[in-house]
Amino acid sequence: MTRNLDLELARKVLAAQPFSTLVGARLTAFEEGGATLEFDIRGDLLQQHGSVHGGVLGYAADNALSFAAGSVAGPTVTTAGFSIDFLRPARGELLRARARVVRAGRTRVVCRCDLSTVDADGAETLCAVAQGSIAVLEPLPA
Numbered sequence: 001m002t003r004n005l006d007l008e009l010a011r012k013v014l015a016a017q018p019f020s021t022l023v024g025a026r027l028t029a030f031e032e033g034g035a036t037l038e039f040d041i042r043g044d045l046l047q048q049h050g051s052v053h054g055g056v057l058g059y060a061a062d063n064a065l066s067f068a069a070g071s072v073a074g075p076t077v078t079t080a081g082f083s084i085d086f087l088r089p090a091r092g093e094l095l096r097a098r099a100r101v102v103r104a105g106r107t108r109v110v111c112r113c114d115l116s117t118v119d120a121d122g123a124e125t126l127c128a129v130a131q132g133s134i135a136v137l138e139p140l141p142a
Contacts, residue, residue, distance in 0.1 A: 006030075007027070007030045009075075010027055010030045010035070010067060010070070010071075011027050011030075013067075013070075013075065014026075014027050014037075014063075014067075017063075019059065020063065023039050023045060023056065023059065024039045024040055024042075025037055025038070025039045025060070025063065026038050026039060027067065028096075029098075030067060030071060031071060032071050032072060033068065033071060033072055033100055033101040034068050034071065034098070034099060034100040034101065035064055035067035035068040035070075035071055035098075035099050036064065036096060036097065036098045036099070037060055037063055037064040037067065037096075037097045037099075038094055038095065038096045038097070039060070039094070039095055040093065040094055040095075041090070041091075041092055041093060041094060041095055041117065049089065050089075050091065051089035051090050051091050052089075052090035052091070052095060052117075052127075054084075054086060056095075057084065057086065057090060057095070057115055057127070057128050058084055058130075060095055060097040060113075060115055061082060061084050061097055061099075061113045061115060061128065061130035061132070062079050062082060062130075062132070063097070064097035064098065064099035064113045065079065065082055065099045065111040065112075065113050065130065065131075065132040065134060066078070066079055066132075066134055067099065068099035068100055068101055068109075068111045068113075069101065069104075069109035069111055069134035069136075070134075071101070072101055072104045072109060073104060073109050073134070073136045074136075076136065076137040076138070077109065077134050077135065077136055077137060078134070078135050078137060079132055079133075079134055079135070080108065080132075080133045080134060080135040081132065081133050082130050082131060082132030082133070083130065083131055083132075084128055084129070084130040085128060085129050085130070086127070086128045087126060087127055087128055087129065088125070088126075088127050089127065090115070090117050090127040090128065091117060092117030092118050092119045092120075092125065093117075093118055093119055093120050094117065094118040095115065095116075095117055095118075096115070096116045096117075096118060096124065097113055097114075097115045098113065098114050098115075098116075099111050099112065099113040100112060100113075102131075105136075106136065107135065107136050108133050108134065108135060108136065109133075109134045109136065110131070110132070110133055110134075111131070111132055111134060112129070112130070112131050113129065113130040113131070113132070114126055114128075114129055115127055115128040115129070115130065
C-alpha cells in the first residue's frame, strides 16, 4: 500500500532536521516517486579548492534519496546505504539534488539521484550521481 506524504508535511520533516536547517536546504519538489532538494552554495560549505565539500554533496544525495523513497513508502524510512560518484567540482550558485525511485519493494526502495549546480545564468551542470537503498521501517509506536 502506498502511503504518500504531501509537500507541506515533507517540508516539516526537513525543517525538523538540524543539519538541513544549517545548510539551508529546501524541498522544492515532492511527488510520488521523486523529490528535489536545493540549497544555496555558500563559502562555509566549500572545501579548500573552492568547490562544495564532498560531505555536503553526500548529505544532499542521502536526503534527496530518502525523500524520494518516502514519497512512495511513507515517512518511516531510513537510508540503508548509498554510493556516490563525483563527476566534476561542484561550483555555482545553487546545488540541486533530484532523486527518483527506481524500484519500490515492501522493505526496500532503490533510488537514484543526480546532483547538479546551477550558475548565475541558470545553467545546470551535473556534478555527481548517487544510488541508494532505503529501508522501510515499521511505524513507530505512538
